[in-house]
Amino acid sequence: MADLLSIDTINFLAAAILLVSLLVMASTRMGQLVRSFAFQSIMLAAISAVLAHYTGSEHIYIVAVLTLVVKGIIIPRFLMYSIDRLKVRREIEPLVGIPASLLISGGLVIVAYYVTEPLISSAEAVTRNCLAISLAVVFIGMFMMISRRKAMTQMVGLLMMENGLFLGIISTTYGMPLIVEIGIFFDVFMAVLIMGIFAYRINQTFETLDTTFLRRLRG
Amino acid sequence: MVELLLLVPLVTALLCGVSRTEKAIYVFSVVGSLVAALVAIPYCYQAFFEGPVDTGLWYLDPLSGLFMTVIVVITALVSLYSVEYLKHDRKEGEANLRDLRYYHVLLHLFAFSMLMVVVVDSLGLMWIAVEGTTLVSAFLVGFYKKSEAMEASWKYLIICSVGITLALLGIILLYASSVDALGENADTLDWSVLRSVAGQLDPALLKVSFIFILVGLGTKAGLAPMHTWLPDAHSQAPTPISALLSAVLLNCAMYGVLRVHILASEAVPGFSSSLLMFFGLFSLAIATAFILTSRDLKRFLAFSSVEHMGIIALGFGLGGPLAVFGAVFHVLAHSLTKTLMFFGAGNVIQKYRTREMKDIKGLGKTMPSTAALLVLGGAAIAGSPPFAIFIGELFIISGALAQGEYLVAGIFIALIVVIFAGMTYRIFGMVSGKPQEGLPDGEIGKLRLLPMIVLASAILVLGLFLPEVVSDAMGAVVKLFGVSA
Numbered sequence: 001m002a003d004l005l006s007i008d009t010i011n012f013l014a015a016a017i018l019l020v021s022l023l024v025m026a027s028t029r030m031g032q033l034v035r036s037f038a039f040q041s042i043m044l045a046a047i048s049a050v051l052a053h054y055t056g057s058e059h060i061y062i063v064a065v066l067t068l069v070v071k072g073i074i075i076p077r078f079l080m081y082s083i084d085r086l087k088v089r090r091e092i093e094p095l096v097g098i099p100a101s102l103l104i105s106g107g108l109v110i111v112a113y114y115v116t117e118p119l120i121s122s123a124e125a126v127t128r129n130c131l132a133i134s135l136a137v138v139f140i141g142m143f144m145m146i147s148r149r150k151a152m153t154q155m156v157g158l159l160m161m162e163n164g165l166f167l168g169i170i171s172t173t174y175g176m177p178l179i180v181e182i183g184i185f186f187d188v189f190m191a192v193l194i195m196g197i198f199a200y201r202i203n204q205t206f207e208t209l210d211t212t213f214l215r216r217l218r219g
Numbered sequence: 220m221v222e223l224l225l226l227v228p229l230v231t232a233l234l235c236g237v238s239r240t241e242k243a244i245y246v247f248s249v250v251g252s253l254v255a256a257l258v259a260i261p262y263c264y265q266a267f268f269e270g271p272v273d274t275g276l277w278y279l280d281p282l283s284g285l286f287m288t289v290i291v292v293i294t295a296l297v298s299l300y301s302v303e304y305l306k307h308d309r310k311e312g313e314a315n316l317r318d319l320r321y322y323h324v325l326l327h328l329f330a331f332s333m334l335m336v337v338v339v340d341s342l343g344l345m346w347i348a349v350e351g352t353t354l355v356s357a358f359l360v361g362f363y364k365k366s367e368a369m370e371a372s373w374k375y376l377i378i379c380s381v382g383i384t385l386a387l388l389g390i391i392l393l394y395a396s397s398v399d400a401l402g403e404n405a406d407t408l409d410w411s412v413l414r415s416v417a418g419q420l421d422p423a424l425l426k427v428s429f430i431f432i433l434v435g436l437g438t439k440a441g442l443a444p445m446h447t448w449l450p451d452a453h454s455q456a457p458t459p460i461s462a463l464l465s466a467v468l469l470n471c472a473m474y475g476v477l478r479v480h481i482l483a484s485e486a487v488p489g490f491s492s493s494l495l496m497f498f499g500l501f502s503l504a505i506a507t508a509f510i511l512t513s514r515d516l517k518r519f520l521a522f523s524s525v526e527h528m529g530i531i532a533l534g535f536g537l538g539g540p541l542a543v544f545g546a547v548f549h550v551l552a553h554s555l556t557k558t559l560m561f562f563g564a565g566n567v568i569q570k571y572r573t574r575e576m577k578d579i580k581g582l583g584k585t586m587p588s589t590a591a592l593l594v595l596g597g598a599a600i601a602g603s604p605p606f607a608i609f610i611g612e613l614f615i616i617s618g619a620l621a622q623g624e625y626l627v628a629g630i631f632i633a634l635i636v637v638i639f640a641g642m643t644y645r646i647f648g649m650v651s652g653k654p655q656e657g658l659p660d661g662e663i664g665k666l667r668l669l670p671m672i673v674l675a676s677a678i679l680v681l682g683l684f685l686p687e688v689v690s691d692a693m694g695a696v697v698k699l700f701g702v703s704a
Contacts, residue, residue, distance in 0.1 A: 118423055119392075138388060142381060154377055161384050168388060172395045177408060180343030184387070187350045191380055194354050198361070198376060202369050 006054040010171070013047045014133045017167060018109065021140045021160060025101045030090050030152060034079045037156050040163055041071035048170050059178045060170060066185050067166065075159065075192050082196050083152060086203050096147040105140050112136035130171030137164030151199045155192065162188055221277040221338050224262055225331060227255040228294075232327035236320060241309070245302045248323045252295040255330070259291040267692040271411070278340030278411050281695035285547060286337045286474045289554045293466050294330040296670040300562050301326070301459045303664035307569050308457075313363065322362060322457070329355045329463065336471045342390050343408040345475060346383070349439065352468060353379045360456045360464075371448075371455035378448040379439050386435025386475070389428045393479065396424035396486075410478055417485035429483045429491050432476060433498065439472035441528045442498045443505035450509070453521035454574065458565030461517060465524040465561065466554035473531060473550075480535065481699060495536030496627065502529030503634045511641045515574045516564050519645060520557070523600060526638060527553040527608075533631065534615040540702045542618025547696045549611030551689075552681060556599045556608055559674040562667065563593040567649070570663050576645055581654030586662050590650045592671045597646035599678050601639045607681035 020040040027033050048064035094101060112135035119131065141161030145154045169181070231251025238244045265272055266284030273279075279287075305322065308314045314322070332355055335348035353376065361372035394408055400419035401407065413420070438445035449469075453461045476495075483491035506526035513519045527549070534546025566589045571579050582590040599606035612635060619628035662668065681689065 115427070119427065135388075138384070145377070145381065151373070158377070158380055158384065161381065165384060165388055165391070169391050172391060177341065177343060180341065180347070180408060183344065183347040187347055187354075190354055191350070191376075194357060195376060195380075198357070198369070198373055201361070201364070202373060 003054065006050055009050050010047055010054070011129055013043050013050070014130050014167065014171075017043050017047075017163070018133045018136055021137050021164075022102065022105055024156075024160065025105050025140065025144065026098050028092050028098070030083050030092060030150075031080070033092065033153065033156050034076050034083070037079075037159055037163075038072055038076035040160065041067060041076075044163055044166055045072055047167065051170055059181075062178065063170060063181050066182070070185050070189055071159070071163070075189065078192065078196065079152070079156070082199065086152075086200060092153060093149050094147055095149055101143075101147060104143060108139040108143060109136040112139055130167055134164045134166075134168035134171065137161070137167065140164075151195075151202055155195050155199070158195075159188070159192065221262065221272070221274065221279065224255070224258050225334055225338070227251060227258055228327045228331040228334065231255070232324045232331065235323035235327065238320065241306075241316060241319060244319055244323050248298045248326070249295075249302065251327065252291075252298040252330070256291040256295045259287055263288050263692075267695050273340065273411055276340060276344075277338050278409070279338060280699065281692065282474065282477065282699055283337045284692065285550060285696050286470055287334065289470055289551060290330065290333050290337065290467050293463060293554055293558055294326075296558060296562075296673065297459045297463050298323075298326065300462075300565070300667050300670045301457075303667040304457070304459055304565055304569070307663060318362070322359070325355055325359050326460070326463075329359065333467055333471050337474055340409045340411055341407070342393065342410055342413075342475075342478065345478070346387055346390055349386070349436070349472065349475060350380075350383050352471060353383065353439070356460070356464065356468065359460045360452045362457050362460070363455070365455075368455040371451040375448045375452040378445075382435045382438025382445060384435070385431050385438075389431030389433075389435055389479070392424050392428035392431065393420075393482070396421040396428060410482075413482055414485075417482045420482065420486040422487045425483055425486050426490055429479055429494070432479045433491075433494055436472045436475045437498060437532075439469070440476060440532075441469045441472075441502070441525050442532060443502040443525060443529070446502065446505070446525045449525060450513075450518045450521040453524070454515055454517040458517070458561055458568065461520070462558045462561035462565075465521065466558045469524060469528050470550055470554060473528065476532075477535060481701075484538070484701065492536045492538050495532045497536075499529045499531070499533030499536055500627065500630060500634075502526065502532065503631065507634050507637050507641075510638055514576055516568065516576050516579065516649075517561075517574055519576065520560055520564060523560075523638075523642070524553075524557060527557070527600075530612065530615065530631075530635075533627070534611075534618070535700070537615065537618050537622060537624060537627070538700070538702060539618050539622050540697060541621055542615050543697050543700045543702055544693060545611050545614025545616075545618055547693045548614060548681075549608065552607035552611045552678065555674050555678050555681070556596055556606070559592065559596040559671055559678070560600055562671045562674070563589055563596055566663060566667060567593070571655075571658070576649060578655070579649045580652035582650045585654045585658055585660050588662055588668055589671075592668070592675055594646060594650055595675050596678075597642060599682075601642035601646075602635055603639070605679070605682045607678040610682055610685070 017040055020036050024036045045064045045068035048060050052060035113132045116132040116135055138161045141157045145157035234247040235244050263284045266279040267281050271280040332348055332351035336345055339345050357372045357376045360375050361368050397413055397420055399421055400416040441449045480491045502525050506522045509522040531546050531549050534542045568574055599608055602608050602612050616628055
């Protein structure tokens with residue numbers, strides 16, 4: 001019975017992660033965006049913890065803690081701090097309107113289920129939805145990077161893609177070798193830091209964080 | 220003791236970082252990279268001729284040996300070339316002592332991260348190292364801190380990060396595909412282990428996995444249509460760095476694709492090959508269009524890199540002993556030739572202070588040695604005999620014909636003929652004609668000609684004789700792909 005409960009919890013949390021991704025596509029403010037990302041990461045940490053309990057493999061607990069600390073707390077703090085310091089305007093300025101964005105995101109979810117359908121038919125019950133959802137979150141993150149014009153939103157898009165990936169990692173493989181996971185965390189953290197530095201420099205050179213100004217190099 | 224090999228660039232970076240004078244930085248950088256090349260020799264020899272070195276964490280086989288050779292050789296030449304290049308920048312006031320230190324620290328860290336890519340056994344660690352190369356080199360691309368350079372490095376960082384994220388998804392699926400064969404507790408992403416069970420990997424998962432890895436790492440390898448960051452980054456980076464990006468970084472990403480290609484072609488024969496062939500030909504076609512139309516010298520060379528990565532992918536995709544040998548050889552030939560071209564371009568750009576090819580005229584008169592080397596390199600990169608690239612292309616074409624892929628061979632030949640015409644037209648346009656008024660004659664440094672002469676002799680020797688030790692080493696790499704030379 002306990003197992004059934006775990007599976008239900010995991011499915012519930014995975015669905016919630018997908019919903020947050022959709023919510024992000026509908027948000028209009030930077031702060032809301034970062035908070036949603038933090039919320040999504042915390043739920044990812046929760047899934048890891050439940051999975052660790054379910055499979056009994058201890059190293060997934062470490063992953064859960066790392067996710068919570070790095071992606072749930074440190075990175076969102078850093079993003080909020082950068083937004084304050086760079087005086088980014090609070091509006092998101094989408095290139096694709098919100099209703100259209102939501103429609104496209106819905107389409108992407110269907111595509112993700114369609115693509116993973118042959119893979120998951122043979123998979124275990126736990127992973128059946130998670131793989132499709134992880135792919136959907138990756139796709140939506142990618143779409144967000146394309147359709148929102150600020151450097152900061154592109155960073156959040158990338159981070160969400162990585163959240164999707166982590167869902168895939170922990171659900172389909174019950175955690176890759178631990179050293180790899182720690183390395184990946186370290187890399188994500190470094191990437192955000194470095195992009196933050198670049199965002200700061202772009203802000204200084206162009207006096208804007210709007211990446212549509214980055215259109216000089218062509219041909 | 221692979222650690223020693225990795226330690227050398229790290230120590231070099233550290234020494235450059237604490238140096239107080241300009242001269243000390245140059246000395247440490249050049250000596251350090253030469254030591255790294257010397258240290259690498261026994262490892263490469265072992266990797267090529269004495270079977271794989273497998274110490275758990277590290278794994279060296281002929282494929283690692285090939286890319287390791289390219290990395291250490293090109294890094295040594297680049298650090299030698301950088302000396303006078305940066306001296307010139309210092310004189311022009313483009314860089315101060317702090318920038319100089321920063322440049323060299325990053326240069327050697329970059330070399331370190333690329334070496335990491337090719338010596339680790341676990342594909343997960345390899346992924347981390349590939350991401351590391353992006354993070355380090357993004358700073359090098361943005362070295363000049365101008366708005367265009369910022370734009371290029373932002374694009375580079377974002378596009379390659381997305382690519383690498385997709386590649387990670389591919390690696391996860393690869394891991395999932397091995398769970399049946401290895402059991403859930405195997406807990407490994409080691410390539411050597413995966414190779415031993417390659418036949419039992421889950422084909423459906425492996426197929427999807429290869430697609431993600433090809434698209435993800437292909438972004439970094441500069442395969443079209445994911446190549447869009449490449450011309451920007453190459454044109455905005457300091458020229459020695461462009462050489463390193465083009466000749467080494469792209470290959471490192473290709474190395475990752477090839478590792479998975481080897482696994483996939485055992486489990487699902489033909490699937491990964493046809494994808495590689497498609498992306499190879501597509502890159503070639505896109506590159507052709509842009510080589511003909513680009514006006515900026517460094518963008519022109521960058522698109523030529525897209526072309527050659529396409530050729531390499533095509534060669535590996537075709538399979539069969541001839542084509543794979545051609546592709547392996549092409550990896551080496553392209554690295555050497557492209558580095559020569561970028562070095563030449565660096566001389567020209569610093570002298571003429573422009574990258575616009577139409578404003579660069581009369582090189583033969585103003586800087587004859589550079590012009591001679593550029594003509595040589597230009598002929599080589601366009602694929603004319605008797606240079607190394609010609610040999611690689613010839614092997615690939617004969618491989619395609621031997622397998623009855625007449626259409627592929629036909630398209631390939633047609634495209635490289637067009638590229639040949641476009642290349643030679645551009646190069647001779649720059650060499651001939653009358654230089655602009657008031658430009659003094661003379662080279663802008665003697666030392667920077669040395670690495671160029673080394674490269675020019677290397678591509679000539681490889682094209683004319685193909686020393687036995689080289690062909691044996693290449694043969695060992697070819698064997699890994701399940702075909703014997």
